[in-house]
Amino acid sequence: MSLALWIGLVTLVGCENNSTRQMPEAAPPPLPFTGPRFLHGTVGSMAKLRGYEPQLVSGWGLVVDLQGTGSSDVPEYLRRKLINEMARKGMGNPRLNAKQWSPRRVLSSRNTAVVAVYGLIPPGAVVGSTFDVWVTALPQTQTTSLVGGRLFTADLAIDGTNPNLSFSKPYANAFGDTYVSPVVDDVRKESLKYSHQRTAVILSGGSVTMERKLQLVLNQPSWARSRRIAERINQVFERGVSDRNQTAIAQTDLLIDIHVPKRFAGDVEKFLELIQHLYVQGGVDFEPVQAAELGDVLKNFPHQAEHVMLAWQSLGRTALPPIRRYYADEDILVRMTALEAGTYLEDGLAVEPLIMLASSLDEDVRARAGRLLVEHPxxxxxxxxxxxxxxxxxxxxxxxxxxxxxxxxxxxxxxxKLMGQGTEFKFMLDIVEAQRPRVYIGQGKTPRIVIFNSYAGFKTPVFASLWDSRLLVKAMEPNDPMEVYYRPWTSDDEPVKEARTYTIAPTVANLIFLMAQKQTLQNPTDGLNLGYSSVVDAIYTLNKQDKLMNKLIFQENPLAVQVAEARKVEFTPTRPETAPGGAGSGGQNDSNMDLPAVGPDDQRLPAAPTRSEFGSDRSGRSLEDENSHEDSGQSGMGAVPLP
Structure with missing residues (x-):
């Protein structure tokens, strides 16, 4: 063989070796299961949820019914948009008897304020789901306070506060009474007080108008596995009579669409947790054995209690015999986990152990046991x-x-009693059968004022003056009727409205009802027609003066807490044409508007005046009539004006 041929062969082999060495190693295939080993075989170990994140939405809006604390300042880039929006919704239309409220007149009033509106659509929200929204006066306007205002219906979209006003499809809308917490003891500097009143929360003010897609994405593509997972989900979470789609639909070998059944609309998070902890394998030969294995995991690894409980609940009632073994376990965490799983599975044998725990010296144990006892009607x-x-x-x-x-x-x-109906809903007034007097200001998904002991009154003598003496409350003796004087606020260009004096039974419940009640044909009882924020402010003021027999308890709304923290940070005013992402620079993101990070709201609370909590009484009967006798508000809660 010639020398040239040898050289060619060596060169060729060398090139092949170099190319072989330079080829990257293939990435390992994705694992079929992820997560703890005892959950392998569950839906959550084979697939991940997509679309299960809160969605930030925003938009421009108008707050009306302010008491001279608004501003006629309207940025030019917003004026035309707001006028068109109000006209589209009927304002200024003579056919609707709204000619006197022309959009231009409304914008020029000091009783209105242009605001930016923000909200976080909850994960898995369906059409009609509600959420809290945050409103803030624009920095370039002279608005001093949003107290007592009401947001005119505003559309909310992704990047909806873009100064370029580029169109974005609305995902939700928002409206309702603004709420500014009266608890402002820590706001001492004048500048912070000013900032405090220029932002507000509207409790349950946002409403979802477009359903967000929820999907399961498999770890490994497989048509057989995709169909099997969908079949198992539909087997356990069957489509209800009013549901349009199956709960799970296998779309591809990688994607499964998830539709939340309407019966879970009030607790989407619980539904999705159960799906992720659902074992794809099922049957009477599998579920009791798996439940027993989960019990061993719970005993050996108590920190996995939440996962074990959800997996037990997903297994169904055939898993109850192994779960019952832990109803009397010496470890309180193990015992409570088993009892919560058994309660979800409607096991009546869980009642007696829960009653024993309801007498515990530990208030956390009593609270959890009490919550579970409610599930045994x-x-x-x-x-x-x-x-x-x-x-x-x-x-x-x-x-x-x-x-x-x-x-x-x-x-x-x-x-x-629902105070207000439909778009005029203010809050729920709940009277609780109890002896120990409390007033609970609920600020979760639905604004509420809760009275424990409807007969609790005031520490007499009472003489309180609020809001520059526009509201006076007087009661000299414990059993004397209470006199309430109220003079409505009027602007300088309005005629003075007539002041009136009312007499009511001297209880906190009656006073709250009087302040919030609006006289209508359906409910002719007279009242002051005050909003939630004003009623809470009045009760808070009376409590500060030590006039309430009831103990006042505030539930802090998570969004309100975040807003309070944000008020401590200086908001730098910017003009649209000079702001980052302003005109000519491609738009401004919502994040540039100094929105505070918002945590999850309290769970298992009602969503809105006509939503999931109006489901059933303790015997499971339907409660569809919200105007039934228990909601009439006539049980000693009326108010009669003095002659």
């Missing part, structure tokens, strides 16, 4: 202990039990 023993827990010395225990009852809308313990 057919047990007379559970009902009796609920009554004791509502009178518990611990506020935490009493409020936790009330929250569980409110979610069920239990008429045995709660008399409810």
């Amino acid at each position: 057919r047990s007379a023993a559970a009902t009796n202990h609920i009554r004791h827990l509502l009178n518990d010395a611990s506020d935490k225990v009493a409020i936790t039990v009330y929250e569980a009852l409110a979610y069920k809308r239990d008429p045995l313990f709660i008399q409810r």
Whole structure:
């Protein structure tokens, strides 16, 4: 063989070796299962949820009904948009008898304010789901306060506060009364007080108008696995009569669409957790064995209690025999985990162990046991202990039990009056059957004022003056009728409105009803027609003066807490044409508007005046008539004007 041929062969081999060495190694295939080993075989170990994140939406809006604290300042880039928006919704239309409220006149009033509106659509929200929204006066306007205002319906979209006003499809809308917390003791500097009143929260003010797609993405593509997972989900979470789609639909070998059944609309998070902890394998030969194995995991690894409980609940009632073994376990965490799983599976044998725990010296244990006892409406023993827990010395225990009852809308313990209807809804007034007097200001998904002991009154003598003497409250003796004087606020260009004096029974419940009540043909009882924020402010002021027999308890709204923190940070005014992302620079993101990070709202609370908590009473009967006798507000709660 010639020398040239040898050289060619060596060169060729060398090139092949170099190319072989330079080729990157192939990435390992994705694992079929992820997560803890005891959850392998569940939907969550084979797939991940997509679309399960809160969605930031925003938009421009108009707050009306202010008391001279607004501004006629409207940025030019917003004026035309707002005028068109108000005209589209009927303002200024003579056919609707709204000619006197022309859009231009409204914008020029000091009783209105242009605002930016922000909200976080909850994960898995369906059409009609509600969420809190945050409104803030624009920095370049002279608005001084949003107290007592009402947001005109505003559309919310992704990047909806872009100064370029580029169109974005609305995902939600927002409206309702602004709420500014009266608890401002820490706001001492004048500049901070000014900032405090220029931002507000609208509790449950946002409403979802477009459903967000929820999907499961498999770890490995497989048509067989995709179909099997969908079949198992549909087997356990069947489509309801009013549901349009199957709960799970296998779209590809990698994607499964998830549709939340309407019966879970009030607790989407719980539904999605159950799906992720659902074992794809099922059957009477599998579920009891798997439940026993989960019990061993719980005993050996108590920190996995939440995962074990959800997996137990997903297995169904055939898993109850192994779960019951832990109802009397010496480890309180193990015992409570088993009892919560058994309660979800409607096991009546869980009642007696829960009653024993409801007498614990630990208030956390009593609170959790009480919450679970509410889930046993057919047990007379559970009902009796609920009554004791509502009178518990611990506020935490009493409020936790009330929250569980409110979610069920239990008429045995709660008399409810809706203050306002539809778009004029203000708050729920709940009267709780209890002896220990409390007033609970609820600021979760639905604004509420809760009275424990409807007969509780005031520490007399009472003489309180509020809002520059526009509201006067007087009661000299414990059993004397209470006199309430009110003079409505009027602007300089309006005629003075007539002041009136009312007399009512001297109870906190009657005073709250009088302040919020609006006289209508359906409910002719007269009242002051004040909003939630004003009513809370009045009760808070009376409490500061030590005039309430009831203990006042505030539930801090998570969004309101974040807004309070944000007020401590200086908001730098910017002009649209000079702001980052302003005109000519491609738009401004919502994040540039100094929106505070928002945490999750309290769970298992009602969503809105006509939503999931109006589901059933303690015997499971339908409660569709919201204007039934227990909601009429006529049970000694009327107000009669003095002659």
